[in-house]
Amino acid sequence: MSLPVKTLKNGFSLPVLGLGTWKMGGDRHYNPDNDDQKDIAAIQLALELGFTHFDTAESYADGHAEVLLGQGIAEHERSALTIASKIWPQNMAYDNVIPSLRASLKRLNQEYLDIYYLHEANHDVPFADTAKALNEAYQEGLIKNVAVANFLPETFDKMQSHLQMPIVANQVHYNLMNREPVVHNMLEHAQKNDYLIVAWRPIRFSHRNHDAKDVWHKGEYPIVDEMAEKYNKTNIQIALNWLANQSNVVTLVKSSNPHHLNEIIQSIGWEMTAKDTERLTQEFPHQRHVSEAVPLS
Numbered sequence: 001m002s003l004p005v006k007t008l009k010n011g012f013s014l015p016v017l018g019l020g021t022w023k024m025g026g027d028r029h030y031n032p033d034n035d036d037q038k039d040i041a042a043i044q045l046a047l048e049l050g051f052t053h054f055d056t057a058e059s060y061a062d063g064h065a066e067v068l069l070g071q072g073i074a075e076h077e078r079s080a081l082t083i084a085s086k087i088w089p090q091n092m093a094y095d096n097v098i099p100s101l102r103a104s105l106k107r108l109n110q111e112y113l114d115i116y117y118l119h120e121a122n123h124d125v126p127f128a129d130t131a132k133a134l135n136e137a138y139q140e141g142l143i144k145n146v147a148v149a150n151f152l153p154e155t156f157d158k159m160q161s162h163l164q165m166p167i168v169a170n171q172v173h174y175n176l177m178n179r180e181p182v183v184h185n186m187l188e189h190a191q192k193n194d195y196l197i198v199a200w201r202p203i204r205f206s207h208r209n210h211d212a213k214d215v216w217h218k219g220e221y222p223i224v225d226e227m228a229e230k231y232n233k234t235n236i237q238i239a240l241n242w243l244a245n246q247s248n249v250v251t252l253v254k255s256s257n258p259h260h261l262n263e264i265i266q267s268i269g270w271e272m273t274a275k276d277t278e279r280l281t282q283e284f285p286h287q288r289h290v291s292e293a294v295p296l297s
Ligand SMILES: NC(=O)c1ccc[n+]([C@@H]2O[C@H](COP(=O)([O-])OP(=O)(O)OC[C@H]3O[C@@H](n4cnc5c(N)ncnc54)[C@H](OP(=O)(O)O)[C@@H]3O)[C@@H](O)[C@H]2O)c1
Pocket: 019, 020, 021, 022, 023, 055, 056, 119, 149, 150, 171, 172, 199, 200, 201, 202, 203, 204, 216, 236, 252, 253, 254, 255, 256, 257, 259, 260, 261, 263, 264, 294
C-alpha cells in the first residue's frame, strides 16, 4: 500500500502515517535485555506495509533506537525513505550541533538525514548559534530539512528568523485527548506558514502522571466505540484517521508488534465524514490542554 502524503506549497511532503521508535532499544537509556531483533523485524515489516517515514532521536535508548532503525532500513532503497532524527537540547550550542548530528548519522549508518529536529527549545542557548550550525549542516548536505518539536508558535518564528531554509514541521503531542496544540492555535500557524504538524503519541493516553486509559480500551470512550462500530474499524484506526483528516497534520505511531502494525496501516485509505470528524473533535471526553509528557515552550 502506498500511503497518501501531505504536501506543502514549498514541495516538502510527508506520508500521513510514519513509524516512531520511542521505546525501541530501551527507554531513555539503552536496555541490554531489549529484543533488538523484534524491533528490527517491526521496522522491516513496516517497510513492507508501505511506511516510508521513520522517526528517531539521539535521546532514545542512548542512541540505540537509531542503531536499530539503521539496521531495519539497511536493505531498502534510501531515496524512497524519509529518515528523521532529533538533537537533544543540551547539545544545541554551536560547537555541539554538527558532532551530535554526525554521531546520529554514524549510528544510523546514513550519509544524510531527511529531517533534523530540535527535540525541544533550549532557551539558554542563543537561537542564532544553533541555527548557524544547522545552516552549515544544510549547506554540507548532511541534512535535507530542518524541523522543530514542542515549539510554541512564537518560538518557532524566532528560530525560523535565524534559518536559511524553511522549517518544515513542528512535532507536537496531539491526539484525541491532548489538545494543547489547538489551544495555542498551532494548526492555523502551520497552515499560514506552510509547515506540517507531526502529531506524536497519537494512541497512547496513559502516562506516569495519570491513569487515563489508552484509546484502544473498549468502553472507556463511547464516542470512539460508536465511530468504530459505524465504520467497522478499531478504536486505534478511528484515532489515527481523525488526525489524518486534518489539514497540515500527519502522525507518527510506534509499534514493535506485527498484529498492531497491520491494524495501524488500515487506519488509512478510508475517511470519516467531516461531521463525524468534528463530533470527535468536540465530544471526545477528558480533553487535556497541557501535555503531561513534554510541555511546549
Ligand atoms: N518529539 C517528541 O518530543 C516526541 C515525544 C514522544 C514521541 N515522539 C515520537 O512519536 C512516536 C509515537 O509516539 P509514542 O511511541 O510515544 O506513542 P504511540 O505511538 O501513541 O503509542 C505507542 C504504544 O502503543 C502500543 N500500540 C501500538 N499499536 C497498538 C495496537 N494496535 N494495539 C495496542 N497497542 C498498540 C505500542 O506497543 P507495541 O510496540 O507493543 O505495539 C506502544 O506501547 C514515538 O515513537 C516517537 O518517534 C516524539
